[in-house]
Amino acid sequence: MIDRILSATAQVLAEKGYAGLSTNRVAAAAGVSIGSLYRYFADKNELIEQLRARSSADVLADLTGALTAAVTMPARDGVHHILSVLVHAVQRHRAVTTAMIAEAPLGAHGNILPEVERQLAQMTRLFVAVHAPGLDPLEADARIHLAMGVTLNACLRIALDPPPGVTEDRLISLTADLLVLGLVPDL
Amino acid sequence: MIDRILSATAQVLAEKGYAGLSTNRVAAAAGVSIGSLYRYFADKNELIEQLRARSSADVLADLTGALTAAVTMPARDGVHHILSVLVHAVQRHRAVTTAMIAEAPLGAHGNILPEVERQLAQMTRLFVAVHAPGLDPLEADARIHLAMGVTLNACLRIALDPPPGVTEDRLISLTADLLVLGLVPDL
Amino acid sequence: MIDRILSATAQVLAEKGYAGLSTNRVAAAAGVSIGSLYRYFADKNELIEQLRARSSADVLADLTGALTAAVTMPARDGVHHILSVLVHAVQRHRAVTTAMIAEAPLGAHGNILPEVERQLAQMTRLFVAVHAPGLDPLEADARIHLAMGVTLNACLRIALDPPPGVTEDRLISLTADLLVLGLVPDL
Amino acid sequence: MIDRILSATAQVLAEKGYAGLSTNRVAAAAGVSIGSLYRYFADKNELIEQLRARSSADVLADLTGALTAAVTMPARDGVHHILSVLVHAVQRHRAVTTAMIAEAPLGAHGNILPEVERQLAQMTRLFVAVHAPGLDPLEADARIHLAMGVTLNACLRIALDPPPGVTEDRLISLTADLLVLGLVPDL
């Protein structure tokens, strides 16, 4: 039931945009009474938040796989792989992501993908520790914080608003270069 | 009066968020009748757009100054200077920026300051042409597109959500390094 | 509920006139929330249209009965009967009629009861065909068009703004004479 | 000034319809401040009422001429002449008449052309007294009341919503026959 409602939410979002997302419409799309919707979700915010969480978890699953694969690759290749997986994950959730970025009052829900950022940051800390062991931890954290912004922003741009005339793969490569250089310039 | 209303808009935005921004609320906050608001602004959209334009113009003025100053500096110092000015401009317009950018922090199109990005991109194109004349134009444009995302995103993070334990100046320095490396790696 | 709202609409119309007819006022008069009103009527127009349709159907029912009865009567008596029924139907729907017809008493298009006029016109065409078979069809249609105006206008005058000193029945008789003479002068 | 405002009112009525008639718009169209408008007209109602009165006076002037001419004609010709003049007068004021019939809350202002009806009724009383001296006065008044409705309604229909396939002159002739027959059947 919860799943049915969340899927309907995503569908309404895709079809009508954030402005067209009403609880009554979601309930109708889910083939569920509005009363039932409120049995499973305290309010509209929670509905949105859980949809975001669900997308986030889905992306996270992909990311975990990518991270596992990446550890056995050369540094730059690993970064490239992770970025590529992220870009495709964002594209898969285009509807939710677009609607939320473009229109949702996200102030209430924080970042769109905080879990993803957290997991990614953790992994990156490991990566930095391995490849630049001499770096001051605070300095490393600062770099990682910035890098997270760069990573997520770049993935969103590449997935949802790519510049014309350049392949997606080239954009990912450029971003990977940027990140590796930014994180461990001496590599 | 126009000023009073726009300021009230920024204030309501800061206090209630984008979703809580209503014309009646703005009028009340401005100590003005709702009728007066509609004498000066055709509709709610225009109100928002003018607030954005006003912030944009303000930031743009700073940016133009910074760009002028930057041309006479060594490349990295110039970038650092520009970033610094941008960070402070964002801080000055925290309310607008938070409501309109930071609520969609990874914003692919979430640039409420397209004029700023445009001007910055133009300047960056010049910079790249000077420092990396051999670069393929399409490739250069792709890099610039990414760099714009990085720049604006980093400025927002530094201004509105800085990581603890590191000075703002250090963060700006790191970003400057990242950008210069990313744009003209052979420098 | 629908009935309650439509009755309230008629009541507000009677008390405040067409210009004073607001959806909120209707809802209040019906002892119903404004939200409920909009559950049953898509918008204000539909509310008005359904009230009109309902009155129209009611009048039409009377009219149909009267027409059936009239065919077995001598011509003048039949016309008299029909007029009488119409006058009473108008009186019964005084509120709606007053608001929508009588406020534009000379109404060229002011027929809020087009179905009634249509049905009446059809019957009249038959009547003319029977009693004045030699008449040119276009000429007949013109007479009928005028006669419809005369009929409805007279009924309204008799029902809502009768001249003093004469019985209603006498007025109806005069109108019947006028109509029969006007339609088939040679009768 | 008063004239300028009334003309502007008629113009706005013609261009925007009754629903688009606002005092501010009228003032703007008249090239006069809204404050001045309210110096000359107590409120919007008065503005409308005076416009109606002005049109009425204009029609009345024509009517008076027609009546004068009609007294020297044979009865039916006189009636035909009067109707013809009325039809053209209504056509000349098409904008005002249409707007007011179709949309104005005339409940507040009564008939559109009460002065015209009054004058016409007076003249008709004379006509009946001459041509049917034996008629009971109350009965005569009833006939006249009905005839006024017929006359004005027919003129409006002929002027604003004529049936197709028949000339205006024929319609006027039919109406004249109807009226003469209805008023003094023994003629």
Added chain:
DNA sequence: TATGAATGAGCGTTCATTCAT
């Protein structure tokens, strides 16, 4: 548990009217 009719605060917007200048 599930339903969906009912609610009503609040939205963006209009416009007749006032009054300080």
Added chain:
DNA sequence: TATGAATGAACGCTCATTCAT
């Protein structure tokens, strides 16, 4: 006298939320 900026009640309408069944 003339101005027009300012007012605010009221409009049509939406939608998150409740609660009797």
